[in-house]
Amino acid sequence: GRSPARPCRVAGPGARSPAMGKKPKKDPNAPTLVPEDTFIRVKKLADLKSAPKQPKGELTAEEWCIQPAFHSLPEFKTTIHFWQNCAIVQYAERDMKVPSRLKFIEDDAKTPKKHHPRKEIQDLFKYCKTQVKQATKRTGQFLKQMEKKEKKEDKRSKLLDQISTVQTAMNEELRNARKFVDRQYLFDKRYMIGTKLGEAAPRKNALIVVEQSDKQQAWIDETKDEITKLLNGVISEGECETFNLATFSTSAVTPWCPQFQAKTDPKKGLADSLKWLNKNFSAKTCSAQPYPPDWLSMLNKFTGEGQQAPWKVFICCSRSPDAANSDVLNLVKDLRANMGEPAKGQPVLPINVVAFDPTVVGDKDEQAFFDEVAGPNGTFMIDTSNEDLVALDKMLKAVGVKKKQLDKLNKKLDKMEDLSERVSEDRSLFQMQQALQAMLASDLELLDWALKNETQPPPPEI
Numbered sequence: 001g002r003s004p005a006r007p008c009r010v011a012g013p014g015a016r017s018p019a020m021g022k023k024p025k026k027d028p029n030a031p032t033l034v035p036e037d038t039f040i041r042v043k044k045l046a047d048l049k050s051a052p053k054q055p056k057g058e059l060t061a062e063e064w065c066i067q068p069a070f071h072s073l074p075e076f077k078t079t080i081h082f083w084q085n086c087a088i089v090q091y092a093e094r095d096m097k098v099p100s101r102l103k104f105i106e107d108d109a110k111t112p113k114k115h116h117p118r119k120e121i122q123d124l125f126k127y128c129k130t131q132v133k134q135a136t137k138r139t140g141q142f143l144k145q146m147e148k149k150e151k152k153e154d155k156r157s158k159l160l161d162q163i164s165t166v167q168t169a170m171n172e173e174l175r176n177a178r179k180f181v182d183r184q185y186l187f188d189k190r191y192m193i194g195t196k197l198g199e200a201a202p203r204k205n206a207l208i209v210v211e212q213s214d215k216q217q218a219w220i221d222e223t224k225d226e227i228t229k230l231l232n233g234v235i236s237e238g239e240c241e242t243f244n245l246a247t248f249s250t251s252a253v254t255p256w257c258p259q260f261q262a263k264t265d266p267k268k269g270l271a272d273s274l275k276w277l278n279k280n281f282s283a284k285t286c287s288a289q290p291y292p293p294d295w296l297s298m299l300n301k302f303t304g305e306g307q308q309a310p311w312k313v314f315i316c317c318s319r320s321p322d323a324a325n326s327d328v329l330n331l332v333k334d335l336r337a338n339m340g341e342p343a344k345g346q347p348v349l350p351i352n353v354v355a356f357d358p359t360v361v362g363d364k365d366e367q368a369f370f371d372e373v374a375g376p377n378g379t380f381m382i383d384t385s386n387e388d389l390v391a392l393d394k395m396l397k398a399v400g401v402k403k404k405q406l407d408k409l410n411k412k413l414d415k416m417e418d419l420s421e422r423v424s425e426d427r428s429l430f431q432m433q434q435a436l437q438a439m440l441a442s443d444l445e446l447l448d449w450a451l452k453n454e455t456q457p458p459p460p461e462i
Contacts, residue, residue, distance in 0.1 A: 028122070031115035034450035035100035037079075038443045039116055042124045044075045045131070052138050059145050061429060065135035066436045076439075083435035083442075102445045118451070125447040132444050135437040142433045146426040153419045163409045170402035177395040184388045195229035196381040198352045201240040202311035205260045205342065207302055210281055211293045211317040212249040217286035219356035222386050223316045226354055227277060230314060231270050235263060244310075245273045247280055248298035249289035254280065255301075260308060292321035295328045303335050303349070311342045312350050312378075319357040320369045329372050336375065350377035358384045 045066070052065045061068045071080055079099045082089070089096055104110040197208075208227060210216075216223065227245075235243055242260035246253060256276045261268050303309055321328060336348045351374050360366040360382050370380040 026118060028117065028119035030118045032118040032121050032450055033113045033453055034116055034121055035105075035111050035446050036114045037100050037112075038446040039114070039121070039124070041075050041079065041099075041439075042128050042443050042447065043120075044073070045070075046124060046127045051131070052134050055141065059142055059429065061432070063138065063141075064429075064433055064436055065131065065138050065440065079439055080435060083439045084432065087438070099439070099442070100446055101442055102449060105446070105449060121447060121450050125444070125451060128440060128444045128447055132437070132440045135433075135440050139430070139433050139437050142426070142430040146423070146430045149419045149423045149426055152417070153423045156413070156416045156418065159409060159413055159416065163406065163413065166402055166406050166409065170399055170406060173395060173399050173402065177392060177399065180388070180392060180395065184384065194233060195226045196354045196383055197226055197230045197234075197314045197316070198379055199234065201230075201234045201238050201243075202346070203239050203343075204241045205308065205311040206235060206240050206243040206314065207260075207310035207312070208243065208245045208314045209298060209302075209316070210245075210247050210277075211315075212247040212254075212281060212286055213289045213291040213293050213318060214287050215291040215318040215357065216316075217283055219318070219383070219386055220281065220283060220286065222356060222383055224277065224281065226316060226383065227314075228274060231274060236270055243273075245277060246298075246302075247285075248295070248301075249293045250291075251289065251294075253294070253298050253301040260310075291318065292324065293317070295321050295324060296331060299328070299331055299335065303339060309339055309342055310349070311346055312352070315351060315353045315373075317353065317355055319355055319360050320366055325365075325369050329369065332373055332375070347375075347377035350375055352379045354381050354383050356383050356386075358382075358387045 048070060050066055050070060053063055053067070055063050066076070066080075070076055078097060082096070082098055087101075089098060098110075100111040208230065210223060210227065231243075234240070240263065242262050244260045245256040248254075256273055257268060261273075263270050265272075301307075302313075332349070332351075339348050341348055353370050353374055355366070355370065360370075361384060367380075374380045
């Protein structure tokens with residue numbers, strides 16, 4: 001009932017015992033080749049008991065993985081500078097002694113080595129490994145601190161860019177508004193105090209004629225302003241003795257007085273003419289008269305046979321009468337050829353015209369018509385002050401919108417702390433921490449190589 005015995009296995013000649021499979025322990029006192037500067041550096045750190053301090057709030061230079069007090073020691077000064085420059089040697093520093101590095105380990109000229117007891121190198125390796133681990137962690141902490149501030153400063157920087165953009169746009173709009181004002185003579189003293197109808201009146205018989213039409217209705221206030229400045233300024237204060245005022249429409253020519261009136265007349269003087277103008281030239285009287293007015297009737301009314309001819313005519317109108325343009329020009333030409341001088345040395349029928357329709361601007365036909373009507377001794381101007389003021393108002397409102405936007409952005413900026421200097425400091429701290437970590441990591445690689453290197457020292461000489 002017993003089971004058959006199993007055959008015994010006999011170990012062959014090539015078999016190894018379990019004990020033979022284990023690598024023999026290396027002698028802790030065995031001389032081991034190691035880059036000398038690495039050994040000195042790490043040993044010095046170990047002797048100094050260098051270790052990163054526990055942070056208390058904001059990280060500073062004191063929290064570097066190697067304290068600032070050790071940086072100036074001869075064992076570290078040059079090496080730290082080398083790693084601060086990202087392992088790049090500047091031409092001006094070409095004679096600098098660079099630290100040993102693993103990529104030049106086989107070059108004894110660049111990496112001088114010496115033998116030291118293996119156990120000592122092992123202890124330094126353990127120490128350095130711990131330091132590298134702590135340095136890596138500390139680098140991450142410095143990076144986090146720097147990025148946190150950078151993020152806030154980036155937001156502030158973007159806000160500053162926004163403010164700059166809005167400010168530039170606002171200033172540009174203000175410049176454009178100023179250029180527009182200058183170009184249109186909006187606040188020119190000549191036209192704020194004086195009139196576009198002209199700076200001088202004849203010695204006598206000045207005739208002021210106003211278009212009365214539904215088109216001219218849009219510029220009643222501007223027209224009255226020009227005529228008032230002409231009467232109260234040029235005629236009242238000048239040498240002109242007599243004048244007359246009239247409106248002309250498609251149906252009638254209505255004068256203030258049947259003949260030229262002395263400006264100093266106590267009843268029918270300047271004051272009465274202005275009173276008459278306000279009554280007869282209004283939105284109501286203009287709206288009832290279709291455009292265009294009858295220019296031919298107006299000119300014939302004051303230059304016809306038996307009429308005392310005007311020495312100068314001042315006309316306020318919307319634009320040319322269009323279809324009647326050629327007839328008007330022919331009549332004006334004929335009158336100047338046949339009327340004769342109103343007095344010795346006085347020009348024949350000079351006309352100062354102010355047109356108020358903004359569509360006249362840039363219209364060559366309109367310009368040519370009015371230039372010919374004005375003649376060599378007259379003037380022609382376009383008064384677009386109404387539209388110009390509307391346009392300026394829009395420009396200034398746009399500036400106001402930008403100003404409100406700017407104030408809002410500046411309020412937001414006031415609440416944000418300027419971290420630019422602290423970001424710069426944190427970058428310097430982080431860069432130094434990186435350099436220190438790189439130095440420790442490089443030295444750890446070299447100590448690791450030393451422990452794994454199988455090269456034996458040469459036998460002693462006999």
